[in-house]
Amino acid sequence: MQDLIFHHYPNSPFSEKVRLVLGYKQLAWKSVLIPSISPKPDLLSLTGGYRKTPVLQIGADIYCDSALICDVLEHIQPEASLYPEPSKGMARTLAQWADSTLFWTAMAYNTQPKGLAQMFDQLPPEAAQAFGADRKAMFSGAARLRPADATAAYKSYLRRFSDMLDDWPFLLGEQPSIADFSTYHPLWFTRTRTPIVADILQATPAVLEWMDRMHELGHGKMEKFSASQAIEVAAAYSPAPLKDEIFQDDHGIALGSKVSICSESFGLEPTEGVLLAATRMHFTIARTDERAGLVNVHFPRIGFQLKVVD
Template identity: 35%
Template sequence: MVEIILHHYPLSLFAEKIRRIFAYKKIAWRSVEQPMMAPKPDLTPLTGGYRRIPVLQIGADIYCDTACIARRLEQLQPEPACLPADQAGLAALIEDWADHRFMSQVVPPVVVELLPVLPPGILIDRAAMSPAMNEDVLRRAAPHALGQARLSLDRLESQLRGRPFLLGDAFSIADAACFHPVWFLKKSVRTSVRTSVRTSVRTSVGMSARLSAEIEARPALAAWFARVEGFGPGDVRPMTAAEALAIARASEPADVAGEESAAAEDLRPGDTVTITADDYGPEESRGVVARLSASEITVRRRDPAVGEIALHFPRAGYRIRKH
């Protein structure tokens, strides 16, 4: 069986979304830890420029963006389901809200509190991806963003009263997407306390504890968080980046068959395109269209380090430019 490989790093919000799905579905996976900042010399041969985390690798098939990754995992292991057929639209709407609006509310206050313990240069790196990640901008945005995050936490608290998960009795993609911003609030206090003990950096611990207390003050939300966290780390084993690249080099793209979608507009298999996120991260991935659907695009590309690769992206949230 081809191994399922996740390229990520421990503090990544979006990687935690996928790690929760792995744990819930009890999918065995291999962990390749990538740098938090560019350059990422062991990732770009796979993605052709896309640098956001996480990235899923299955042989020579590379899945970018958690929306695409989650749906591939659902295809590989349908049970227990994370995409409820009878609530697919609602689940997708909550996922999009959490991944964009809720996440943008949580990041400024948490990052500001984590600044004493984050790697030097991290915000210079992130500002190259988005002007909103400039330190001055983040500091100015943090108070308002925290107020908005409280409103979102209240909405989650209201939705979770009387039910174990956001859509009812079972965990779903909606829970995975809402969990990772809440996890980031919790992570701020854990990271700050752990680092303060190690380095005597204590300035951010008090505020970070207050951020975490926002969760504890909402009993249904706190119980839900403990429930999802209780899935544990899952069946995970480490892998080196060199091993992952060797697997890609020894493999051929396997997930490229399928019909062209009528929703593909003027795009056709064989077209050369560049794909770029429409919110942050200006890096482009270039390839030849192999498959199109209403929701995803697959392109083939070749890299000297790994040979032929198939790159998979969701169409929502990405600009596709034909050449």
């Protein structure tokens, strides 16, 4: 198998989700650190426009969004499973909720003034200004919770997690599932990146104990790698052959059409290319970059929009 090349940055919550999955599955991976804000020219050479974090690269195949990345890692290393029976459907549903509703609630709480100040207390003022401008552009007017509303909701969610942990070491049973990894990363940010507001966790000691168990999974075997090396790898390989999966046409867009794909909520920068696959779970488009060559870029269906490019 070709190397797993993971494009991320240390403070990224969704990157921490995947890093823990890599640890849970005891996988080796190459670490490419990317900027936390735009511009990201090296990453865009691979993705063609998608700028969110993280991204997984395997040769000339580029996988966007942590949900799809976790599916790919499950296929590569089925044990230990992220989707154990009989709660597979429940785990996926809870994970999707955690990656959206819980994440935005936690981040609205974490970025209240004193939390935001702590995030940038070791950096010059212009760093905070640049971060704020970048995220404002990413959100593109999307509504966000006020800190007071986020605080009330976050407390309720933590109490619910505590109830779920009354009888099990993990949220849905004796072993972690994708629900645990998706729930963990917003709380990880509170605990490790904005500890000045982490007292909210103290009311639910069962949640803190669960977080310790998740932390102990580790990050697998990591090796440093550069962005230029990653682009060289993409240029040296051809995309892997696509499996002969059923074409699920929900858009009236034929395979071979020139299309764009973008997130439906935030980070709306599109990636354009030729539609190669539209299965029940994901889209694949082919694109060519002057540095990376021919690459296939993969997106999950849920959370992304597919459109024809005229």
